[in-house]
Amino acid sequence: MRIKAAPLLLLLAITVSGCDTAPGKPEGTNSSPGLSTVSGVATKPAAGATIYLYRPGEDLRGPPFTTIGPLGSDGSYSVDLPAGDYIFLVRQRENGEDAGPLVEGDLKSDPHTLKVTPGQPVTLDLAAYIKEGNLKENFGAKMTNDTGVSGVIHNAEGNPVEGVRVHAYDHVQMSERPKYVSARTGPDGRYDLGLTGGGTYYICARDKYGGPPKVGDLYGRYDKGTVEPSSVIIKKGEKKKDVDITVHMVW
Amino acid sequence: MNFRRLLCIPVTCLVLVTGCEVPQPQLSIGELVARGQEGDAAAVVELVERVDSNTPLAQRAEAYKFLLTTRLGEEAIRKNFEDPDPVRREQALTVGAARKVPGIFDAAVKAIADANFSRSNAAAWTLGELGDVRAVPILFSALVRGAPDLTAREAARSLGRLGDNSAHILSTRMGELKGASLGYGLRVLGELRVEGTKQTLVTALEDPATRLDAVWALGTMGKVGVPVDLTQYLDDPDWLVRVEACRAVGLLSDKSAEPLLDRLRREDPDLSVREWAARGMALVTGEQESYLDENGEWKTPKGLYH
Numbered sequence: 001m002r003i004k005a006a007p008l009l010l011l012l013a014i015t016v017s018g019c020d021t022a023p024g025k026p027e028g029t030n031s032s033p034g035l036s037t038v039s040g041v042a043t044k045p046a047a048g049a050t051i052y053l054y055r056p057g058e059d060l061r062g063p064p065f066t067t068i069g070p071l072g073s074d075g076s077y078s079v080d081l082p083a084g085d086y087i088f089l090v091r092q093r094e095n096g097e098d099a100g101p102l103v104e105g106d107l108k109s110d111p112h113t114l115k116v117t118p119g120q121p122v123t124l125d126l127a128a129y130i131k132e133g134n135l136k137e138n139f140g141a142k143m144t145n146d147t148g149v150s151g152v153i154h155n156a157e158g159n160p161v162e163g164v165r166v167h168a169y170d171h172v173q174m175s176e177r178p179k180y181v182s183a184r185t186g187p188d189g190r191y192d193l194g195l196t197g198g199g200t201y202y203i204c205a206r207d208k209y210g211g212p213p214k215v216g217d218l219y220g221r222y223d224k225g226t227v228e229p230s231s232v233i234i235k236k237g238e239k240k241k242d243v244d245i246t247v248h249m250v251w
Numbered sequence: 252m253n254f255r256r257l258l259c260i261p262v263t264c265l266v267l268v269t270g271c272e273v274p275q276p277q278l279s280i281g282e283l284v285a286r287g288q289e290g291d292a293a294a295v296v297e298l299v300e301r302v303d304s305n306t307p308l309a310q311r312a313e314a315y316k317f318l319l320t321t322r323l324g325e326e327a328i329r330k331n332f333e334d335p336d337p338v339r340r341e342q343a344l345t346v347g348a349a350r351k352v353p354g355i356f357d358a359a360v361k362a363i364a365d366a367n368f369s370r371s372n373a374a375a376w377t378l379g380e381l382g383d384v385r386a387v388p389i390l391f392s393a394l395v396r397g398a399p400d401l402t403a404r405e406a407a408r409s410l411g412r413l414g415d416n417s418a419h420i421l422s423t424r425m426g427e428l429k430g431a432s433l434g435y436g437l438r439v440l441g442e443l444r445v446e447g448t449k450q451t452l453v454t455a456l457e458d459p460a461t462r463l464d465a466v467w468a469l470g471t472m473g474k475v476g477v478p479v480d481l482t483q484y485l486d487d488p489d490w491l492v493r494v495e496a497c498r499a500v501g502l503l504s505d506k507s508a509e510p511l512l513d514r515l516r517r518e519d520p521d522l523s524v525r526e527w528a529a530r531g532m533a534l535v536t537g538e539q540e541s542y543l544d545e546n547g548e549w550k551t552p553k554g555l556y557h
Contacts, residue, residue, distance in 0.1 A: 156370045156401060157337065170554035198522065199553055207308070215319070216312030224464075225407030225435030226442055228471070233494065233523050236545065246401045249312060251345040251376060 037121040038086075038114065039078035046075045046128055049092035049107055056085050060111060061101070062177035063210055064089075081116045088112045090128040099210030101181075106131050147236055150192040151243040153185050153205045153220070160189025161247055164218060165209065168193060168201040174221075174229055175212065198236035202229045205245040213250050220247035280310040284317045287324075295324035299343075303336040311338065318346045325352055332358035341373040348377040356383055363393050363402065372405040379409025384416040391420050397432040407435035411442050422448035425455075434464040441468025446476035453479055463492050470499025478503075485511045485528075490521040497527035498556065501534030509535050516542040526552045 050069035054060055065086070068077045092107035093100065102108050109128040116122065149168070153161045164185050167178035179201070182193040191205070207218040222245055224230045234240050278286070278294070280301065286294035295318075302314050318324065329352060331343035344362055347355035355377065362374035375393055378386035386409070393406035410417035421440050428436045437455055440448050449472065455465035456479075466484055482505065484496035497515065500508035512535065515528035522545055529542035529552050541549040 156341075156372060156399070158369075172554075172556060199526070200523065216316050218308055223404065224431075224438050225404040225411075226438045226471075227408065227411060228442070233491070235523065248341075248370070248372065248401075249308065249315065251315075251349070251373070251380075 034118055035080040035082055036116050036118055037078060037080050038116060038124055039121065040076070040123050040125045046090060046092070046107070046126075047071055047073045049075075049090050049128065050098065051077055051126065052089045052091055053079075053081075054087040054089070054111075056087065056113070058087075059177065060087065060089065063099075067098075083116050083118045086114050086116060088114060088124060088126060090126045092128075097208065099208070101209075102131055104131055147196070147198055147234060147238060148192060148194045149201070149203065149232065149234055149240045149243050150190070151241065151245065153189045153191060153245050153247055156246060156248055160187065161185060161205075161218070162187050162189065164205045164207045164247060166191045166193050166203060166205050166245070167209075168195070168203050170199060170201060172202055172229060172231070174202050174204065181209065195234060198234050198238065200231045200233050203232055203243065203245070204229075205247050207247075215250050217250045218247050219250050220245045280306070280314050284313055287317055287321060290323070292323045295321060296327040299324045299327035299331065300339075302339060302342055304338040306338070311342070315342060315346065318342075319349050322350070325350070328352055329354055329358075333361070337368060337370045340368060341370040344373050344377045345380075348380040351381075356381055356385070360386070360389050363389060363406070369399075371399065372401040375402050375405035375409050379405075379412040382413065384413060387413055387417050387420055390417070391424065394432045394436060395427050395429075397428075397430055400431060403432050404435060407432075407439045411439045414443065415445055418443045418445035418448045422451045425451050433461060437461060437464040437468045438471070441471040444472050444475050449476045449479070456484070459489070462487070463489065463495055466492060466495040466499050470495065470502040473502060474504075480507075481505070482508045482511055485515060490519075490524055493519065493521070493524045494527045497524065497531035499531075501531030501556070504535055506535060516540065530556050 048070045050067050050071070052064040053066050053068070055065050058065065066079070068079050071077055088109075089111050090107065090109035091102060093102065094105050107128050108131050109126045112124070112126060114122065114124055153164050153166070155161050162185055166182040168180040169176060170179045180193055180195055182191045185191050195201075202222070204219065204221040206213060206220075208214075213219040221229055222232060222243065232240065232243060278297070280298065283294045283298040283301065287298060298314050299318065302311050318328075328343050328347055328350075331339050332347065332354065334340045334343065340362065344355070344359055346352070347358065359374045359377040359381070362368050363371050363378065365371060368374070371393070375390060378390055390406040390410050390413070394403050394410070397403050410421065418440065421436050421443075425433070425436055437452060440452060449469075452465050452468050452472070455461040456469075462484070466481060469479055469481060481496055481499050481503070484492055485500065485508065487493050487496065493515070497512060500512070509532060512528045512532040516525050516532060519525045519528065525542040529540040532540040534556065539551060541551050544550040
């Protein structure tokens with residue numbers, strides 16, 4: 001992955017700091033007890049971007065602790081947070097989606113860790129860059145082991161479906177962050193999802209990433225006609241083939 | 252110049268003017284939605300008619316979501332109940348179901364039996380969404396046909412949505428189901444949790460071809476009616492049956508299974524069975540349990556179960 005500070009550096013440097021008190025704001029004035037205000041300015045072209053907040057140890061590719069935004073035209077933000085450490089990231093996807101891997105042309109910042117102390121407002125401005133290279137990040141392709149699952153995604157007519165990802169969960173509820181996510185399917189609808197180990201997985205194919213499937217999304221699940229999804233058990237060293245999934249628009 | 256020649260002049264002009272009329276650019280799906288939101292009934296009709304197999308998914312989704320929110324365009328939707336374009340027909344059925352458009356039940360009944368309708372799964376979903384018990388035999392017939400598989404699965408799920416009304420037909424006519432549909436039927440029966448149908452699942456335990464689904468269903472059914480001893484399937488020669496038996500005895504909190512699960516989590520030759528034995532044991536004991544991994548080390552199973 002290559003992140004380069006482009007000539008069009010979108011936001012200037014992280015000027016912050018963790019210790020500056022916001023001018024004109026007495027300490028803790030506008031926060032609820034036990035919370036501290038973190039605020040900052042993101043100048044235009046970051047308008048429309050979203051700030052993702054994670055707690056240390058959380059997967060930065062997964063659902064965040066919270067989000068701020070999309071930012072308004074002045075790029076400013078303000079959030080009240082309980083004491084603790086947070087990781088701030090700016091992201092803006094050209095395709096308008098609010099989740100999923102970033103690709104070339106998207107806006108992103110480096111992660112910035114901030115300690116929030118009760119009653120001490122902080123100003124934090126974030127620098128963001130246009131992502132270059134790595135046109136299609138492929139979580140699955142990075143796996144080089146011999147365990148995995150593959151198949152074809154098609155529609156009701158049996159035609160291959162392009163542009164969907166296969167998600168593998170290890171909880172039957174399929175509501176947590178997926179354990180593995182494949183690259184988007186190409187015109188042949190094929191997917192090949194590498195796994196780091198054998199186990200029991202619950203599998204679906206969808207065109208969106210994150211959150212439960214919504215009306216209008218493209219979605220399909222491996223199941224046996226039940227409300228509860230059916231498991232796919234893959235043994236260590238096994239490449240399970242022909243796990244095909246049919247997708248349709250969620251009604 | 253006679254009268255006939257004089258008449259030709261305005262007629263010619265009229266033809267020229269008509270011929271030169273500039274065609275209006277077609278409105279986009281988004282523009283039609285915007286007009287529909289302002290109450291433009293003609294735009295909604297055009298929207299219903301415009302969406303077909305050639306419409307990109309994002310635009311179809313935009314149109315669909317709007318059509319769920321309006322009462323306009325009902326006649327256009329009804330008109331598409333039998334449209335030859337599968338996407339247009341799918342949209343009419345599913346929007347019709349959500350909006351309870353008059354005639355939708357009969358349209359779905361016709362669509363689910365139409366072998367030329369590639370998206371008959373939409374009809375199966377529609378019948379479940381409507382919640383009309385008259386759909387039970389219709390859905391069961393789709394399950395008996397078994398093809399397309401997506402429709403059979405959706406029919407099974409809709410039977411599950413129709414609740415106890417489906418349990419009787421599934422139980423008494425299970426013998427009509429074949430192949431994958433038989434498995435779907437057994438599993439849905441388990442999800443319905445109706446005591447009077449339990450014997451059908453118990454009978455299915457005897458056949459190795461249906462045992463896997465029957466064990467799954469009896470575990471899912473839970474403590475309903477007379478208890479069934481599933482511990483014998485913890486030693487089934489099929490490792491997948493052993494996996495499902497571990498899950499089932501766990502869901503049933505069968506204390507008698509604990510020593511067997513304890514043995515399986517240590518000794519079963521199949522790693523997946525050892526892992527599921529630990530999960531099943533955790534459900535029985537209420538504590539976190541481990542299993543021996545391929546390196547002979549104790550490991551806690553990945554993921555939880557219920």
